[in-house]
Amino acid sequence: MLVFWFFVLLIVMCLIGYVLGRRKAVAASGGELSSLHSLLSYHGWNVALSTFLSGTTVIVIWAFISSLIGALPTLIGVIIAVLAAVAAFGYSYGRIDRDFRARNFVEGLIKGLLIFASSIAILTTVAIVFSMLFETARFFNDYPWQSFFFGTNWAPNFRGNSDLGMLPLLWGTLYVSFIALLVAVPIGLFAAIYLSEYASPKLRAFAKPMIEVLAGIPTIVYGLFALITVGPMLRDYFAQPLGLGDSSSSVMTAGIVMGVMLIPFVSSLSDDIINAVPQSMRDGSLGLGATSSETIRQVVVPAALPGIVGAVLLAASRAIGETMIVVMGAGAAARLSLNPFEAMTTVTVKIVSQLTGDTDFASPETLVAFALGITLFVFTLGLNVLALYIVRKYREQYE
Amino acid sequence: MTDATASEPAPNKTKSSILELDDRTKKRNAAEARFKFYGMLAVGTGVFALLLLLISILSQGIPAFFQTYIKVDITLTESALDPSGNRDPEEISKVMTFSYDPIINDSLLHLAEELNAQHPEMTVPELQDQLQGMISAAAKGILRQNVIANPNLIGQTVEYEFLTSGRIDAYMKGNIDREQAELDSNVTPQQLDIADWMVEEGDIETRFNWDFITAPDASELRPEAAGLGVALIGSAYMMLIVFCLALPIGVAASIYLEEFAPKNWVTDLIEVNISNLAAVPSIVFGILGLAIFINYMGLPNSSSLVGGLVLTLMTLPTIIISTRASLKSVPPSIRDAALGVGASKMQAIFHHVLPLAAPGILTGTIIGLAQALGETAPLLLIGMVAFVNNYPASILDPATALPVQVYNFTQRSDPAFVERASGAIIVLLIFLLCMNLIAIILRRRFERRW
Numbered sequence: 001m002l003v004f005w006f007f008v009l010l011i012v013m014c015l016i017g018y019v020l021g022r023r024k025a026v027a028a029s030g031g032e033l034s035s036l037h038s039l040l041s042y043h044g045w046n047v048a049l050s051t052f053l054s055g056t057t058v059i060v061i062w063a064f065i066s067s068l069i070g071a072l073p074t075l076i077g078v079i080i081a082v083l084a085a086v087a088a089f090g091y092s093y094g095r096i097d098r099d100f101r102a103r104n105f106v107e108g109l110i111k112g113l114l115i116f117a118s119s120i121a122i123l124t125t126v127a128i129v130f131s132m133l134f135e136t137a138r139f140f141n142d143y144p145w146q147s148f149f150f151g152t153n154w155a156p157n158f159r160g161n162s163d164l165g166m167l168p169l170l171w172g173t174l175y176v177s178f179i180a181l182l183v184a185v186p187i188g189l190f191a192a193i194y195l196s197e198y199a200s201p202k203l204r205a206f207a208k209p210m211i212e213v214l215a216g217i218p219t220i221v222y223g224l225f226a227l228i229t230v231g232p233m234l235r236d237y238f239a240q241p242l243g244l245g246d247s248s249s250s251v252m253t254a255g256i257v258m259g260v261m262l263i264p265f266v267s268s269l270s271d272d273i274i275n276a277v278p279q280s281m282r283d284g285s286l287g288l289g290a291t292s293s294e295t296i297r298q299v300v301v302p303a304a305l306p307g308i309v310g311a312v313l314l315a316a317s318r319a320i321g322e323t324m325i326v327v328m329g330a331g332a333a334a335r336l337s338l339n340p341f342e343a344m345t346t347v348t349v350k351i352v353s354q355l356t357g358d359t360d361f362a363s364p365e366t367l368v369a370f371a372l373g374i375t376l377f378v379f380t381l382g383l384n385v386l387a388l389y390i391v392r393k394y395r396e397q398y399e
Numbered sequence: 400m401t402d403a404t405a406s407e408p409a410p411n412k413t414k415s416s417i418l419e420l421d422d423r424t425k426k427r428n429a430a431e432a433r434f435k436f437y438g439m440l441a442v443g444t445g446v447f448a449l450l451l452l453l454i455s456i457l458s459q460g461i462p463a464f465f466q467t468y469i470k471v472d473i474t475l476t477e478s479a480l481d482p483s484g485n486r487d488p489e490e491i492s493k494v495m496t497f498s499y500d501p502i503i504n505d506s507l508l509h510l511a512e513e514l515n516a517q518h519p520e521m522t523v524p525e526l527q528d529q530l531q532g533m534i535s536a537a538a539k540g541i542l543r544q545n546v547i548a549n550p551n552l553i554g555q556t557v558e559y560e561f562l563t564s565g566r567i568d569a570y571m572k573g574n575i576d577r578e579q580a581e582l583d584s585n586v587t588p589q590q591l592d593i594a595d596w597m598v599e600e601g602d603i604e605t606r607f608n609w610d611f612i613t614a615p616d617a618s619e620l621r622p623e624a625a626g627l628g629v630a631l632i633g634s635a636y637m638m639l640i641v642f643c644l645a646l647p648i649g650v651a652a653s654i655y656l657e658e659f660a661p662k663n664w665v666t667d668l669i670e671v672n673i674s675n676l677a678a679v680p681s682i683v684f685g686i687l688g689l690a691i692f693i694n695y696m697g698l699p700n701s702s703s704l705v706g707g708l709v710l711t712l713m714t715l716p717t718i719i720i721s722t723r724a725s726l727k728s729v730p731p732s733i734r735d736a737a738l739g740v741g742a743s744k745m746q747a748i749f750h751h752v753l754p755l756a757a758p759g760i761l762t763g764t765i766i767g768l769a770q771a772l773g774e775t776a777p778l779l780l781i782g783m784v785a786f787v788n789n790y791p792a793s794i795l796d797p798a799t800a801l802p803v804q805v806y807n808f809t810q811r812s813d814p815a816f817v818e819r820a821s822g823a824i825i826v827l828l829i830f831l832l833c834m835n836l837i838a839i840i841l842r843r844r845f846e847r848r849w
Contacts, residue, residue, distance in 0.1 A: 063696075067695060067696055067697065103743065107743060107745040110745060111655075111659065111745070113651060114651045114652070114654055114655035114659065115655055116651075117647075117648045117649075117651035117652040117655065118651070118652035118655045118656055118660070118669055119669070120648055120652065120712075120715065121652065121669055121672045121673045121676055121715065121716070121719070122668065122669060122672050124676060124687070124712050124715070125672050125675070125676060127687055127691050128679070128683060128684075128686075128687045131686065131687055131690030131691050131695075132683075132686060132687075132690070134690075135690060186441070187441045187444050187445060188441075188445075189441075190437050190438045190440070190441030190442075191438070191441040191442045191444075191445050193438055194435070194437075194438025194439060194441060194442050195438075195442065197438075198435055198438055199442075207442050207445075207446060210445070210446050210449055211442070211445040211446070211449070213449060214445065214448070214449055216769065216831065216835065217452070217773075217828075217831075218772075218773025218774065218775070218802055218827065218831070219773070219775065219776075220773065220775045220802040220805050220806060220824070220827075221452070221456065221773075221824050221827070221828070222452075223775075223806070223809075224456065224805060224809060224820055224821065224824055225452050225455060225456065227809055227817075228455065228459060228817055228821070229451070229452075229455040260445075260448045260452070263444075263445050263448070264445075267445070291427055291428070291430070291431045292431060292434075292435075293430055293431045293433075293434035293435070294427070294430075294431075296434070297434075314678065317678060317680075318678075318680075320680070321679070321680020321681070321682065321683070322680070323680070323681065323682045323775070323776035324775050324776055324802075324806070327776075327806075328806070328809060348680070348682050348776070351682055351686070351780075352682070352776065352779050352780065355685075355686070355689060355779075355780050356779055356780065356782075356784055361694065369686070370686065370690070373682070373683060373686045376680060376682070376683065377679065377680075377683050380678065380679065380680055381675060381679070384674075384675055384678040385675070388674060388675075
């Protein structure tokens with residue numbers, strides 16, 4: 001609350017600073033505004049921005065230090081910040097005269113802010129990596145890494161003595177993703193080919209947005225769809241009659257629903273790539289007497305293949321990192337099995353289950369989630385980098 | 400495709416007419432038709448999947464917006480509620496919720512007697528017993544709040560409309576029948592008979608339920624009272640935070656990268672970083688939020704502030720990518736003209752380029768916000784799954800979000816919550832639809848082609 005009022009005070013000071021700065025600049029010009037180096041508003045901004053930035057910087061540094069060495073009293077921090085803001089106010093106000101280069105100064109400040117804003121992306125990545133690395137290191141202190149990466153049994157036990165082998169989770173993840181790609185890649189690819197090569201403009205204008213709507217639907221909706229519609233349907237019409245199991249959450253359920261989610265992903269990326277294949281190549285093939293489908297199969301798709309592979313890899317990385325659909329559709333039992341109608345679990349499901357509820361951040365059962373997280377991060381990052389590399393390299397070919 | 404035909408003697412070929420298809424052409428045409436059919440099938444499957452998804456959610460969820468109410472005349476006996484008789488709100492509020500049970504029971508006795516007069520096949524005590532099970536467990540709480548708010552009602556007989564229990568509601572919506580009621584411990588077939596009688600009298604009716612949208616969540620035992628109020632407020636807080644943080648930071652970062660950044664390895668690093676962040680699984684951002692914002696910085700668990708910060712980091716790449724695209728689409732001649740009349744580079748960008756790019760930036764922001772609104776996984780990790788039934792007064796109070804509330808509903812055993820979850824999804828989808836429509840309208844109206 002104190003911090004809130006501090007910011008209110010700071011903003012009031014900035015407003016006053018703006019008005020006073022302008023007024024002083026008017027006075028300094030001696031009535032002849034064109035004799036000033038900078039426009040009036042820059043003189044106002046000079047005071048306002050200096051005040052705001054120094055106050056904010058001090059309070060942020062104070063918060064940072066207090067998080068490093070234990071709680072420091074907020075009140076003192078706020079007082080120091082107010083003093084800093086007042087000092088900056090006085091200094092920047094005192095600097096105003098006819099030749100003061102307020103515009104250059106303000107623009108310098110703004111540029112600094114812009115650079116800071118763009119470095120937030122890097123800070124985020126660093127924070128992600130470090131937050132997980134530290135906890136993972138703590139986890140490997142308590143639990144041997146060999147048994148984590150190569151253990152085939154996942155049985156966390158909050159009284160200690162758990163088996164935390166990652167392989168069953170990894171198997172579940174890959175199995176679900178594989179089924180999802182089995183659904184998404186053919187459908188997405190054929191949809192993209194049909195829409196870009198065959199469909200009339202009218203059909204395209206209708207069907208393309210319809211398929212892209214699938215991409216805008218939140219994953220929780222797909223999760224619920226898996227839970228209440230697809231799961232029971234698969235169980236009643238496939239799994240039970242075939243004697244393959246009677247669980248409504250299964251690898252198949254999660255895989256199919258995730259496949260539907262990935263259709264627009266594959267189709268819109270492939271669509272872009274297919275459209276980037278030069279028309280002259282199609283014309284050449286058609287001119288030799290090939291039918292459209294022959295042209296597509298033997299000319300367009302091979303030319304677009306690297307891009308399509310990139311799209312599939314991106315889709316795979318999406319599938320591996322997807323959480324809600326598997327949480328609601330795949331089940332929670334960690335097992336290594338080939339039967340797609342059995343409930344299995346994935347890396348993301350276990351991250352959620354180990355980190356929700358009452359957690360104790362010293363036990364390996366909780367810390368394992370960070371190890372799983374970093375594995376997931378490295379996996380998806382690798383796939384993304386590879387995919388972006390392939391896509392980028394391919395794009396250059398025809399440009 | 401073999402070359403066999405080509406090597407055959409020429410006279411053979413002259414026989415075939417161009418109008419008469421030879422075998423090979425037929426085969427090729429069939430392959431063509433098949434291929435085209437596969438394409439149509441794929442598009443059809445996509446559209447079909449979308450429709451199936453929407454229909455299944457809508458058909459399950461729409462009943463959640465309607466609820467069954469039962470009319471009961473309640474005699475608010477003075478001796479039980481306000482023994483001293485001075486209508487002091489403080490004294491009245493000392494009377495605990497369970498003290499309202501006998502009041503409701505006594506009033507149900509009247510109702511049971513009335514019903515018994517018309518339907519003598521059930522005795523009065525039986526009827527009273529069954530009626531107790533038909534009223535929602537939330538009723539006494541509602542009654543207590545009402546009495547505390549209007550102490551003058553004490554001593555009078557007032558007609559109240561209470562929620563019926565979840566099973567009676569399900570019966571009125573046609574979701575359960577007498578056979579299922581036999582097996583269900585929460586409802587008896589007799590209750591269904593009583594419900595039928597009362598519908599004839601007009602004492603039980605099903606109508607639109609605003610409480611589903613405004614009320615807070617309710618415990619596992621009374622699905623009929625569960626609402627989305629807390630979740631909507633939490634989501635609104637988070638959207639506000641995301642908007643206030645992600646838009647300025649995203650725009651500032653894009654301006655720097657697009658207009659100022661020198662081409663060097665640092666800029667390359669930032670760019671690669673942003674495109675990678677856009678593809679990092681959302682749950683990883685949840686781990687980040689848990690480790691940095693909660694464990695390290697000590698921000699309150701399950702607050703909308705932490706949720707908003709996590710979602711901000713998640714939407715930043717989306718906003719940056721779309722903002723850069725719209726900055727790029729402003730032609731260089733605009734910049735040149737501004738610089739030519741003496742503007743500084745900063746002035747050229749802030750006074751001329753940015754306003755022209757604004758519609759595109761806003762469109763991208765709205766799409767980013769829509770994405771953030773539907774995101775669930777990271778919020779689970781920062782503790783927003785907790786059961787919250789107090790409206791959050793500030794961004795530091797525990798709250799839930801709309802998609803997390805859906806997840807929460809699905810984790811409960813009572814099947815009535817599935818209907819609630821689908822209803823919540825409908826609310827979520829309506830919000831998303833509105834946001835996307837606004838984005839499309841903005842794009843249509845203001846986008847300029849140069």
